[in-house]
Amino acid sequence: MRATTLLGPGMHGVFPGTQAAQAAAIDALPVVRELARSRTTSADLVALPDGRRAVRKLWRWPRAADRAKGAFRTTVAARSPARREYEALLRLASISPPDGPFAPRPLAAAERRNAGVLHACALLLDEVADTVDLATFLVTERRPAARARALEDLARRTAAMHGAGLRDREFHARNVLVERRTGRTWKIDAPKQRAGRGEVAAAGAADDLGQLDVGLALLASPAEREGLFGAYRAARGAAAPSAAQIEAARKRHHPKESRRLPGHGVSSASGRADNGR
Numbered sequence: 001m002r003a004t005t006l007l008g009p010g011m012h013g014v015f016p017g018t019q020a021a022q023a024a025a026i027d028a029l030p031v032v033r034e035l036a037r038s039r040t041t042s043a044d045l046v047a048l049p050d051g052r053r054a055v056r057k058l059w060r061w062p063r064a065a066d067r068a069k070g071a072f073r074t075t076v077a078a079r080s081p082a083r084r085e086y087e088a089l090l091r092l093a094s095i096s097p098p099d100g101p102f103a104p105r106p107l108a109a110a111e112r113r114n115a116g117v118l119h120a121c122a123l124l125l126d127e128v129a130d131t132v133d134l135a136t137f138l139v140t141e142r143r144p145a146a147r148a149r150a151l152e153d154l155a156r157r158t159a160a161m162h163g164a165g166l167r168d169r170e171f172h173a174r175n176v177l178v179e180r181r182t183g184r185t186w187k188i189d190a191p192k193q194r195a196g197r198g199e200v201a202a203a204g205a206a207d208d209l210g211q212l213d214v215g216l217a218l219l220a221s222p223a224e225r226e227g228l229f230g231a232y233r234a235a236r237g238a239a240a241p242s243a244a245q246i247e248a249a250r251k252r253h254h255p256k257e258s259r260r261l262p263g264h265g266v267s268s269a270s271g272r273a274d275n276g277r
Contacts, residue, residue: 001112001119002020002113003022003024003110003111003221004019004023004110004111005022005055005109005110005111006030006086006108006109006110007022007108007245008090008105008108012138013026014048014049015125015262018273019110026056026110026124027110027122029046029054029056029060031044031045031046032044032045032046032047032053033045035216040059040061041058041059042057042058042060042062043056043057044056044126046124052127053126054125055104055121055126055127055128056124056125057080057082057125057127058121059080059081059120059121060120061118061119061120062098062119063121064136071177073219075252077175080111082123083121083122084107084193085106085189086109086123086192088190088193089103089104089105089106089188089190090105090124091164092166092190093106095160095161095166099163099184101155101244102185102186103161103187104128104187104188105125106124107126108122108123109123109124110122110126114235121249128179128186129179130179131179131180132177132178132180132273133173133176133177133178134154134174134178135173135215135219137150137178137180138173138215138220139215139219147220148185148227149182149183151220151224152227152228152229153184153185153226154185154228154232155229155230155232155235156231156232156235157185157187158171158208158232159231159235159236159240160210160215160238161187162199162200162205162236163199163200163236164199164237165195165197165199165200166193166194166195166196167193167194167196167207167208168187168190168193168206169193169194169203169211170189170190170193171209171212172211172212172214172249173212173215173216173219174215175188175189176188176212178254179184190275194273200239201240202242202245203234203241203245205239205240206246206248206249208240209229209232209241209246210245210246210247210250210251211249211250211253212247213225213246213249213250216228216252229243229246235256
């Protein structure tokens with residue numbers, strides 16, 4: 001079994017030694033709190049050797065049937081989901097509006113392969129404290145000003161993401177975190193991110209916003225949704241999609257995306273109901 005790792009700035013001192021030793025150390029980090037579980041994925045708040053806390057996502061394919069199912073998509077001929085997400089979040093974290101980046105900083109990624117076939121991989125992210133996903137926030141937060149503040153913040157950061165040439169095909173209310181105290185938003189879970197050479201065109205932006213709007217149509221009022229899209233248009237100007245383009249994209253994504261909303265379970269391994277981070 002061969003192990004490979006990617007370590008962010010300063011992390012070689014936290015995880016010294018060979019890549020195999022680094023991967024083993026990431027796997028063995030003590031769990032502070034469990035965030036989410038599925039048959040092949042998990043997410044936990046863990047303690048780092050230097051005293052900091054981080055979020056660790058693990059993907060494991062212990063059965064041959066699981067490995068064979070995705071062999072050509074994610075195991076043999078492609079990067080692991082941990083590596084893809086590490087690189088995607090690194091790009092998102094580099095987009096820095098005046099009040100900080102849109103994504104938590106990725107710290108490390110590790111994978112284990114046998115004859116090229118992926119058996120397991122892991123991703124470490126900076127902890128983002130006191131957050132819930134956007135869907136849960138909109139269900140539980142009743143103060144209009146707090147709701148409007150979070151949606152406006154999301155609009156500005158999404159506009160900055162599109163202005164930097166990045167799209168996200170996993171852009172829904174379960175993959176955005178909201179700081180409950182400040183309304184600041186964070187994008188997580190970006191394995192299907194697309195990076196272009198220039199700004200995202202109106203059609204691509206409409207697709208991202210339409211996917212997000214599937215949840216907003218059920219969780220936010222028409223005035224709140226228009227507030228978000230208005231803030232987005234103010235940030236991007238003529239590059240912003242029309243309301244008709246966003247509505248057409250929303251219809252394309254429904255009902256698939258609606259299954260990710262409250263009442264349909266956890267969408268992936270990042271622990272949506274209350275990350276408590």
